[in-house]
Amino acid sequence: MPGVKRLLTKRRIGLDGSTPEACFPEGQVASAWFAVVMRDGRSAVRVYGAVVMPQSVATPVSAVSPAGRSPFARLSALLLTSHEFAHRYLLVMRFVLLNSIALALVGAAWLQGWLDPLVAADRTRLVSLIVFVFLLGNVWCLQRLVATSRELNALKCGIRPAGTKTGEFLRQIEGRDAATRANLAGVLKVKLFSRIVPIRHVANSLVILGLIGTVLGFIIALGGVNPEAASDVSAVGPMISTLIDGMSVALHTTLVGSVLNVWLMINYRLLEGGTVRVLTRAVEMGERDAGA
Numbered sequence: 001m002p003g004v005k006r007l008l009t010k011r012r013i014g015l016d017g018s019t020p021e022a023c024f025p026e027g028q029v030a031s032a033w034f035a036v037v038m039r040d041g042r043s044a045v046r047v048y049g050a051v052v053m054p055q056s057v058a059t060p061v062s063a064v065s066p067a068g069r070s071p072f073a074r075l076s077a078l079l080l081t082s083h084e085f086a087h088r089y090l091l092v093m094r095f096v097l098l099n100s101i102a103l104a105l106v107g108a109a110w111l112q113g114w115l116d117p118l119v120a121a122d123r124t125r126l127v128s129l130i131v132f133v134f135l136l137g138n139v140w141c142l143q144r145l146v147a148t149s150r151e152l153n154a155l156k157c158g159i160r161p162a163g164t165k166t167g168e169f170l171r172q173i174e175g176r177d178a179a180t181r182a183n184l185a186g187v188l189k190v191k192l193f194s195r196i197v198p199i200r201h202v203a204n205s206l207v208i209l210g211l212i213g214t215v216l217g218f219i220i221a222l223g224g225v226n227p228e229a230a231s232d233v234s235a236v237g238p239m240i241s242t243l244i245d246g247m248s249v250a251l252h253t254t255l256v257g258s259v260l261n262v263w264l265m266i267n268y269r270l271l272e273g274g275t276v277r278v279l280t281r282a283v284e285m286g287e288r289d290a291g292a
Contacts, residue, residue, distance in 0.1 A: 091149045091274045095142060095267060102263055118256065121248040123220070126213040127256050130206055134260040137202035141267045144196055148274040155281035165191045166282040173286045181290065185283050192275050199271065203264040210257020217250025 109115055122128060154161040161167045169188040173181045224242025229235035 088153050089146075089149045091145050091152075091270060092142070094270055095145050098266060098270070099138070117248070118252050121245070121252045123245070123249055124213060124216050124253070126209060126216065126249075126253045130209045130213075130253065130257050130260060133202060133209065134206055134264055137199055137206075137264050138267060140202070141199050141264070141271055144199065145271050145274065148271065148278055151278050152274065152281060155278065155285055158285065165195075166278060169282055170286055170289070173290065176290075178290075181286060185279075185286070188282065189279055192279055193272075196268070196271050196275055199264070199268050203261050203268055206257045206261040206264065208257075210254045210261075213253020213257065214250040217246045217248070217253065219246070220249055221246025 106115075118127060151161045151164055151166055155166065160170045165188060169184055173184050176184070221243045224239050224246070226235065226239065229239070
C-alpha cells in the first residue's frame, strides 16, 4: 500500500493458533491474515495480530481475532493467504504444476493401454531401474527447490539465511573491498551450482541406462539367431520371435530413458533458474550493504 515506508516484521495468527514470523515488505503484506478496512473514508490494512497502516491514517485500527470475522472475510483472507503462499513458493508451485501435467499425460497413456507393451517387454528390469532413478532425482530436485525458495524468500525480506552458503557469503564480505567481494561472489556461484549439478548427472544417467538397454536388447535379439538353422523352417519362427523380443527391449528402454531425461531436465532448469536468482539477490544485497 502507498504510505507504508519501512520494512516491518510482525507476527500473524494462523488457523492453528501459531504465530510464525512474517516479513512485510514495503507496500505488501506477506503471509498474514488481513483485510482492507475503512475509517473516516481512508483505507488501512488490518492484520490480525498486527496492524500496518498508511501514514495518512491518524487513529490506529485495533486488530480483531479471526473468530470474529464474517464467513466472507474468512474466505477472502484464505484466498489472499493462499495467493501469498503461492507467490512465496513460486518455484515449488511451478514444479507441482509441471509434474502434475506430466503425470496426467502418463495416466492417460496408461488408460489407453499404451504402456502395457512397455511393461510386458521389461525382461531385463532396466525400465524399472530407469523409473526408480528418475523418481530419486525428482525427489532430490524438489528438496533443493524448497530450500532454494526459502533462501530466496529470506533474501527478498533483507534477511540473511542462517546456516546457508548465501548467509555465509554475506557475513564474509562485511568490510571487504570490491575485488575481494567479487572473488567471494565467484566462490558463492561455484558453491551454489555444485549442490544442484548432481541432479543433472542423474538426468544424464537415465539416457546412459537407456543406451545400455539398447545394447542388451540387440544382444538378446542376435543371441537367438542361429545361421546354421536358417534353412530349417521350423526354427525360423522361434528365431524371429527372439529377434522381435530383443528389439522391443532395445527400443523401449531407449524411449523410457530419453523421455524421463527430458522430464527431469525440465525440473532441473527450473531449479537452475531459482539458483541464479538466489545468487543475484545475494550479490545485490551484499553490494547494497557495502555501499550503505
